Amino acid sequence: MASVLVVEDDQFVRSALIRHLTDASHTVRSVGTALEALREVAHFRFDVVILDLGLPDLDGSEALKMLRGITDVPVIIATARDDETEIVRLLNDGADDYLTKPFSVEHLSARMAAVLRRSGAGGGADAPVSRALRVGGLAIDPLRRQAELDGAPLDLTRREFDLLAFLAGRPGVVVPRKELLAEVWQQSYGDDQTIDVHLSWLRRKLGETAAKPRYLHTLRGVGVKLEPPL
């Protein structure tokens, strides 16, 4: 069914949600803080995020804004505050739906089904064939071989695209140069210059430099990673 991220710091509510969602044959990951949630959505693909607004580290609306900065995954906010003004603001800030605590399992199921239907996720017949990888303002569609930065198409060579798409599939992960050579260049050996040259072309197209990186970070002697700018 769907892949769900539950962001909830209350152990009791969290285990109840996990149990219910797992019973409904969804796959679930769960975290208790907003920062962990950001890390999760940067590393894994979810069909929907259930976001508790009362988290220990970040205010709910801050958490939502930061999530929206790196992903367009549907977000259902779960709030104990029955504050209409705030809920309207959060919906305007990019939340897809909301639930007021305490909510029933049936209510959650209905909201999730509606959100998944709208986003075309959850394995429905009309699910999009090709889904873009998103890292910050970057959107990379591996099947159509198209990439955009902040909505503007990027004109990339085949190798630049392969390099970007490979890194975008593992956002925040330092990929060793050896692995890049093997996966992007299909070479078991080669000199670092090959990678450096392509990285510098790619950087130029992303409008950044090695000295002032935004998305592409080189860790000397270790590897390369792509992550959304802070």
Ligand code: CA
């Ligand atoms: Ca809470």
